[in-house]
Amino acid sequence: MIDDISLMEVAANGSSNHVLDFLHYCYTLTAQFGCSLVALNHDDIYSSMEGPTLILQMEYLADVMIKAEPLATGLATDVHGQLTVLNKGISDGLGNSRKKLRNFHFKVKENSVDYFYPGTQG
Structure with missing residues (x-):
């Protein structure tokens, strides 16, 4: 888990190539042992860059991507944000893979987070 x-890119003096090499190594190692690699990245750090190579490469390697963001409609008291979950590793049993996209709303509580489909809870 990273x-x-x-922050790794900052520690590597801005070299995304070194970070990508490390990520490829971790990805290969975890796949070899049947484990998962979980990594957190802050998308807003790359918002001003023209070519966010690191984030694109991470999206390419990922089987599941989870993106947390504010609601497009703005702030609300009963919903704090939205999760978009993209599962790229769904197999239909015939050797074909397909992507599955789900959207959830969430509300942050004192010691937990509630997740629900849009429009079902508030």
């Missing part, structure tokens, strides 16, 4: 990829 808590923040963007």
